[in-house]
Amino acid sequence: MSILDPFRIGFRNFFRPMITEPLPWKQTRQRSERYRASFALVHDEHGEEACIGCKMCEKICPSQIITVTTGAKAKSEATGKMRGTCADFTLDLNACIICELCVQVCPTDAIVMVRVQERPSFDRNELMLTMEKLYANEQKKQNAWADGTKLIAMQDPGAGGGKD
Ligand code: SF4
Numbered sequence: 467m468s469i470l471d472p473f474r475i476g477f478r479n480f481f482r483p484m485i486t487e488p489l490p491w492k493q494t495r496q497r498s499e500r501y502r503a504s505f506a507l508v509h510d511e512h513g514e515e516a517c518i519g520c521k522m523c524e525k526i527c528p529s530q531i532i533t534v535t536t537g538a539k540a541k542s543e544a545t546g547k548m549r550g551t552c553a554d555f556t557l558d559l560n561a562c563i564i565c566e567l568c569v570q571v572c573p574t575d576a577i578v579m580v581r582v583q584e585r586p587s588f589d590r591n592e593l594m595l596t597m598e599k600l601y602a603n604e605q606k607k608q609n610a611w612a613d614g615t616k617l618i619a620m621q622d623p624g625a626g627g628g629k630d
């Protein structure tokens with residue numbers, strides 16, 4: 467190696483195009499249509515929390531990272547009917563395998579995936595998605611490609627399931 471090699475390499479790299487990917491949360495990177503990164507809990511068409519605390523997502527999750535505390539039944543202000551409620555909900559994103567089964571099984575489309583990542587952190591607790599964080603994600607993060615209704619419909623053979 468010659469003493470001039472570092473200068474030669476530096477000079478060559480100076481004119482190379484930049485290939486560094488932008489930071490994920492800058493939202494400038496093109497993602498595939500079905501890209502999904504985190505979760506949100508959403509409200510229904512009446513503006514009420516859609517989650518009825520049924521625990522279906524908790525039971526199906528292969529990573530066992532969802533914890534649902536069912537609340538007391540309450541009368542819906544919009545429909546006047548009694549309905550289930552959720553008192554508390556947590557999802558530990560640290561161990562999620564993004565299988566989307568929780569979304570697929572939800573009877574009320576209350577849990578959805580979103581296209582925007584959580585911020586990386588040195589503290590694992592930051593990726594513990596509390597109910598508060600999940601409802602905040604509904605407000606500020608774009609939903610991913612499907613909700614539970616769409617995923618179930620895709621599996622109906624009569625509707626051409628699996629071809630979408
Ligand atoms: S997507 Fe994550 S939270 Fe949902 S069922 Fe799969 S592993 Fe569990």
Ligand code: SF4
Pocket residue numbers: 516517518519520521522523524534552571572573574575576577
């Ligand atoms: S998110 Fe859906 S599946 Fe999970 S407890 Fe709430 S209503 Fe049930």
